[in-house]
Amino acid sequence: MVSAPVLTRERALEVLGTVPDPEVPVISVVELGIVRDVEVRPGGAVTVTITPTYSGCPAMFEIEKDVRSALVEAGATAVEVRTVLSPAWTTDWIGPEAREKLRAYGIAPPGRAESGGLVTLTRARPPVPCPFCGSSDTRLQSEFGSTACKAIHVCNDCRQPFDEFKAH
Amino acid sequence: MTAKSVGGARVERADEDDDGRDGEAGGVGAGFAKAGDFAVAGPRRAPFGDPLVEFLLRLGDDRLILGHRLSEWCGHGPILEEDIATSNMALDLIGQAAQLLRLAGEVEGKGRDEDALAYFRDAVHFRNCLMVEQPKGDFGYTTMRQFLFDAYSVLLWEALVGASHEGLAAIAAKALKEAKYHLRHSSEWVVRLGDGTEESHARIQRSLDELWRFTGELFERDAVVEGAARAGVAVDLEALRSRWDAIVRDVIDRATLTIPADVVMQSGGRRGRHTEHLGHLLATMQIVARSHPGAKW
Numbered sequence: 001m002v003s004a005p006v007l008t009r010e011r012a013l014e015v016l017g018t019v020p021d022p023e024v025p026v027i028s029v030v031e032l033g034i035v036r037d038v039e040v041r042p043g044g045a046v047t048v049t050i051t052p053t054y055s056g057c058p059a060m061f062e063i064e065k066d067v068r069s070a071l072v073e074a075g076a077t078a079v080e081v082r083t084v085l086s087p088a089w090t091t092d093w094i095g096p097e098a099r100e101k102l103r104a105y106g107i108a109p110p111g112r113a114e115s116g117g118l119v120t121l122t123r124a125r126p127p128v129p130c131p132f133c134g135s136s137d138t139r140l141q142s143e144f145g146s147t148a149c150k151a152i153h154v155c156n157d158c159r160q161p162f163d164e165f166k167a168h
Numbered sequence: 169m170t171a172k173s174v175g176g177a178r179v180e181r182a183d184e185d186d187d188g189r190d191g192e193a194g195g196v197g198a199g200f201a202k203a204g205d206f207a208v209a210g211p212r213r214a215p216f217g218d219p220l221v222e223f224l225l226r227l228g229d230d231r232l233i234l235g236h237r238l239s240e241w242c243g244h245g246p247i248l249e250e251d252i253a254t255s256n257m258a259l260d261l262i263g264q265a266a267q268l269l270r271l272a273g274e275v276e277g278k279g280r281d282e283d284a285l286a287y288f289r290d291a292v293h294f295r296n297c298l299m300v301e302q303p304k305g306d307f308g309y310t311t312m313r314q315f316l317f318d319a320y321s322v323l324l325w326e327a328l329v330g331a332s333h334e335g336l337a338a339i340a341a342k343a344l345k346e347a348k349y350h351l352r353h354s355s356e357w358v359v360r361l362g363d364g365t366e367e368s369h370a371r372i373q374r375s376l377d378e379l380w381r382f383t384g385e386l387f388e389r390d391a392v393v394e395g396a397a398r399a400g401v402a403v404d405l406e407a408l409r410s411r412w413d414a415i416v417r418d419v420i421d422r423a424t425l426t427i428p429a430d431v432v433m434q435s436g437g438r439r440g441r442h443t444e445h446l447g448h449l450l451a452t453m454q455i456v457a458r459s460h461p462g463a464k465w
């Protein structure tokens with residue numbers, strides 16, 4: 001009989017690093033920055049703390065399910081997924097490597113999230129570089145895209161429409 | 169309690185008897201009770217409960233109802249981009265509403281969750297402002313309402329981020345980011361339509377004229393606002409009003425529109441006195457949950 005390897009916190013994090021974001025499958029839920037904490041108790045019970053990207057993000061249920069089954073497969077005896085709202089998720093938590101993955105996938109990575117200040121009304125925003133040809137000659141097509149976290153732009157040079165991961 | 173006779177049946181009405189027990193008398197499975205034994209009408213006005221619960225219901229109901237109105241555009245947007253935009257904003261607002269109503273239910277402590285509060289309350293128990301329940305109108309009307317509400321919402325969340333009530337402060341920090349994005353979108357559209365063609369200008373000016381009467385209600389102070397402040401959720405509505413005025417006037421000017429003068433303000437939503445439109449909206453929104461209670465998919 002082969003006993004399953006003991007699940008450590010490092011191993012649990014590693015496993016979560018293989019759970020893709022259901023809407024942007026090129027990055028994992030860890031790279032997305034929504035996994036806030038992982039706790040593994042001696043018996044193998046795991047508590048994962050996640051935070052939603054947007055208040056009404058419909059992918060959260062899917063993510064919870066995926067997290068649960070990945071950890072059970074890795075030997076967790078019980079999995080609890082806790083959702084916290086604070087601190088609020090920001091795209092600034094997406095690291096450089098994940099940003100490069102997004103770009104290579106055809107999604108312009110987010111710029112720096114705005115902080116402070118009241119609101120920027122009708123301000124001219126700098127153009128988002130095209131993830132396909134790198135041109136800065138692009139225009140915003142729609143503030144809202146296929147998922148809550150994306151906007152749609154069009155490149156004037158290569159004529160390619162593309163998604164932008166909105167700075168949030 | 170007053171008893172009236174309608175079509176021969178004795179109908180009990182609890183007009184002024186604000187005991188909040190609507191629908192409690194009788195009930196399904198009450199044996200062989202005759203129709204006349206049932207109170208068929210709930211109190212016209214529901215009483216104020218705990219100020220913090222009331223305050224959370226106001227926040228949650230505003231977003232639930234406006235989110236529903238926005239969702240009515242799904243598949244009907246004037247252009248594809250705005251069809252997607254209204255649905256996205258609806259999703260944000262309904263997500264915020266779910267969090268707020270869940271919190272309201274927890275504070276209330278009677279075992280009601282967000283679904284119970286959204287689907288099993290009648291119009292008199294809703295605390296949303298009158299503005300959000302008005303029919304969606306044309307795209308200009310929807311845009312102007314969104315703008316007036318977004319400006320209010322951004323300032324409100326900004327104030328509530330600092331609330332000493334931790335649960336609400338966490339919701340506020342999250343909702344603030346979403347509201348800012350909505351405001352940028354709606355203010356750009358107000359300018360585009362106002363400073364657009366003769367037709368778009370005339371339509372959105374008409375919308376502003378029609379909606380202005382509902383703006384006073386947003387800033388009304390009452391016992392609930394004061395009670396909530398004592399419970400750690402303080403909002404200075406007067407300060408909020410002057411900052412709201414500044415944002416609104418700035419955008420309205422750029423849009424070459426005019427704020428109507430001498431408008432008589434309408435209110436009542438915060439006390440459960442709604443326009444007839446809310447009942448119709450709730451009928452659509454609640455029918456599935458009420459026809460199939462507890463159904464899952």
